[in-house]
Structure formats: structure tokens, C-alpha cells
Amino acid sequence: MQLIKKLSAMVKPQIVVRLSPELLEKLNKYAEQTGASKTDVVVGALSHYLGCAEALPLKQKVADLEVRLTTVEELLKPVKPRGIEKSYVSRNPHPENDVDYYRRNRSCN
Numbered sequence: 291m292q293l294i295k296k297l298s299a300m301v302k303p304q305i306v307v308r309l310s311p312e313l314l315e316k317l318n319k320y321a322e323q324t325g326a327s328k329t330d331v332v333v334g335a336l337s338h339y340l341g342c343a344e345a346l347p348l349k350q351k352v353a354d355l356e357v358r359l360t361t362v363e364e365l366l367k368p369v370k371p372r373g374i375e376k377s378y379v380s381r382n383p384h385p386e387n388d389v390d391y392y393r394r395n396r397s398c399n
Contacts, residue, residue: 307332324353 309317321328326349334350337343346354 324349326350326353 317328317331320326321331324331326334326347330347330349334346337345337350
């Protein structure tokens with residue numbers, strides 16, 4: 291008799307919910323993609339909606355942390371330095387005013 295009481299205390303109550311075919315399809319796809327059961331997805335969604343995240347299933351907590359970690363990793367990626375697209379040093383439009391121009395182009399008589 292005591293064993294039956296313990297087992298009945300471990301069983302969670304069940305509810306029946308009617309979903310539109312579109313919502314059921316989304317639920318099925320999400321559960322398949324994440325590897326979570328439909329029950330875990332629904333319990334997780336209700337927990338978030340009702341503001342009691344401590345009731346989230348462990349798989350849902352881990353999945354949420356993975357998403358957050360990925361976001362943080364993306365934010366912390368080092369920024370690739372951009373190359374100088376155009377040289378900031380323009381060519382001298384008047385090379386005759388350049389001392390080096392005369393050194394390079396003087397005639398050696």
C-alpha cells in the first residue's frame with residue numbers, strides 16, 4: 291500500500307489541450323529539431339509565459355543556455371580589421387616640386 295502511495299505521488303497530473311493544426315505542426319517540428327519531447331516544449335513555453343522559469347524541464351534550460359552562449363560568442367568574436375581601401379597618401383600632382391624628383395631625374399653630365 292505504501293508503494294502505491296509513493297508511485298501516485300510521483301505521477302504528474304495530465305491535461306488535454308486542443309491545438310490548431312498549424313500550431314501542432316510547429317510544435318512537432320520544434321520538438322523534432324531540438325530533440326525535446328512535446329511535453330517538455332509545452333511545459334517550457336507555459337513556464338516562460340507564466341513567469342515560473344524554475345519549473346522548466348532540464349532539457350529546456352540547457353537549450354536556452356546554449357542559445358544564450360551562442361549569442362555571447364557571436365558578440366565576442368574578434369572584429370576583422372578592415373584594409374585601407376584607398377591609399378590616404380595621394381600622388382604628388384606636382385612632382386617637379388619634390389626634391390627627390392630632381393635627384394632621380396637629374397642628368398649626370
